[in-house]
Amino acid sequence: MKILVIGATGTIGKEIYNTLKEHHEVYGASRKNDSYPIDITNKDSIEKLFKKLPKLDAVINAAGTAAWKPLSELTEEDYYIGIQSKLMGQVNLVHIANKHLKDNGSITLTTGILAEHYEPNTVPLSLVNGALHSFVNAASRELERNIRLNVVASGAIAGGFPKDKKFAGYLPVQIEDVVKIYEYTLTNTNTGQILKIY
Ligand SMILES: NC(=O)c1ccc[n+]([C@@H]2O[C@H](COP(=O)([O-])OP(=O)(O)OC[C@H]3O[C@@H](n4cnc5c(N)ncnc54)[C@H](OP(=O)(O)O)[C@@H]3O)[C@@H](O)[C@H]2O)c1
Numbered sequence: 001m002k003i004l005v006i007g008a009t010g011t012i013g014k015e016i017y018n019t020l021k022e023h024h025e026v027y028g029a030s031r032k033n034d035s036y037p038i039d040i041t042n043k044d045s046i047e048k049l050f051k052k053l054p055k056l057d058a059v060i061n062a063a064g065t066a067a068w069k070p071l072s073e074l075t076e077e078d079y080y081i082g083i084q085s086k087l088m089g090q091v092n093l094v095h096i097a098n099k100h101l102k103d104n105g106s107i108t109l110t111t112g113i114l115a116e117h118y119e120p121n122t123v124p125l126s127l128v129n130g131a132l133h134s135f136v137n138a139a140s141r142e143l144e145r146n147i148r149l150n151v152v153a154s155g156a157i158a159g160g161f162p163k164d165k166k167f168a169g170y171l172p173v174q175i176e177d178v179v180k181i182y183e184y185t186l187t188n189t190n191t192g193q194i195l196k197i198y
Contacts, residue, residue, distance in 0.1 A: 001024045001025070001057040001058055001186065002024070002025045002027075002053075002055070002057050002058075003020055003024050003026045003027070003056065003057060003058045003059070003060065003186070004026075004027045004029060004036075004049070004050075004053060004055055004056050004058070004059040004060070005017045005020065005024070005026055005027070005028050005029065005060050005062065005168045006029050006038055006040060006059065006060070006061045006062065006063050006093070007029075007030055007061060007062035007063030007110075008028025008029055008030055008033070008062075009028070009030050009032070010030070010035070010062055010063065010109065010115045010136065010159050011157050011159070011175070012062040012154070012157060012175070012178065012179075013028070013030070013050075013060075013062035013063065013097055015176075015178075015179050016060055016176045016179050016182050019179050019183065020183070021031065024100055027053055027056075029049060029112045030063065036053070037048060037049070038053075040061065040063055040064060040089030040090065040092070040093055041084050041085050041086065041088075041089050043092050043096065045050075046092060046093055046096045046098050049134035050097070050099075050100040051100075055100070055101070055102050056060070056097075056100065056101055056102065056105065057101070057102055057104075057105055057106065057186075058101070058105055058106040058107070058186050059093065059097045059101065059105075059106075059107055059108070059111055059186075060108040060109070060182055060186075061089075061090055061093055061107075061108070061109050062110050062127075062182075063089070063110075064082075064085050064086030064087075064089050064110065065081065065082065065085045065086055065091060065130045066081055066082025066085065066086050066122075066124040066127075066128055067079070067082060067124045067126075068078060068121050068124075069121055069124075070120065070121055070124050073121065073143075074123065074124065079124050079126075079127065081124070082125060082127065082128040083127075083128060086125070086128045086129075086132070087128040087131055087132060090109045090110075090132060091132075091135060093107070093109075094107055094109070094135075094139060094143075094149060097147075098143055098144075098147055101145075102149055103145040103146060103147075104145070104146045104147070104148075105145075105146070105147045105148070106148045106150070106155040106185060106186050107143075107147065107148065107149045107150070108150050108151070108152060108182055108185040108186070109132060109136065109149070109150070109151040109152070110152055110153075111128075111129035111132045111150065111151050111152070111153045111194075112125065112129055112153050112154060112155075113131060113134050113153060113154065113155045113156070113168045113196075113198045114126045114129050114169070114171060115129035115130045115132075115153055115172065115194075116130075116197060117169050117198075118168060118169070119167055119168040122168075128145060131154065132151060133151065133153070133194050136149055136150065136151045136175055136192060136193075136194060137192050137194070140191040140192030140193075141192060143191070147170035148185075148189070148190070148191035149191055149192065150185040150190070150191060150193040150194075150195060151193070151194050152178070152181050152185065152195050152197070153172045153194055153195065153197070153198075154173055154178045154181070154196075154197045154198060155167060155171070155172060155173045155197065155198030156168075156170075156172045156173070157172060157173060157174075157175050157178065158173060158174055158175070159172075159175065168198075170198040173197050173198055177197060178197055181195050181197055
């Protein structure tokens, strides 16, 4: 398969990229990548990369951020960071990938445990993760050409996070197990799934 992995130098994306490249033709992209630059907060940048690449079977996004602050300190502008990056970055990616992917293509987004479990200082992430779950549920039913749309929601990744400390009430998860879920979305025929691992 020809697969684009966005966020390919990050904690999650790097492992997805390294695992998939053993068996597939994988393009690893991020803002600072010289060969395959992309900024998901900018629609033109997303479009430009899809036009540069050969026709793809799948895209996996593991990029997107939001503000980390206690509720009492959050401004409206702070919320827009996550809305522009993690939320609309991935929503715009779906619209653009939908035009460019091969028939039967696969789009996999990333949210996280904060969609449904609480951790201090992460309200903006909870907001966008929850919105993305609703988006995937609805948008997946309107994609044509048998293009599938799924999202992976993991707990904190062990390694970057202390392995015996809970995040949002759950112990960290192993990156190898998380990568298997992303891989599963490439070939499984289901769509509109919120694949939780925590
Ligand atoms: N790490 C965890 O424990 C965890 C758990 C659950 C969910 N998540 C979610 O998973 C996603 C990735 O997390 P991570 O920890 O792997 O992040 P990370 O280590 O900070 O890596 C982010 C990756 O995305 C790229 N990137 C950042 N902003 C971008 C943009 N606007 N456009 C394109 N690429 C961009 C970065 O490279 P450049 O700087 O070159 O752009 C990098 O490759 C986030 O949405 C996070 O909330 C993370």
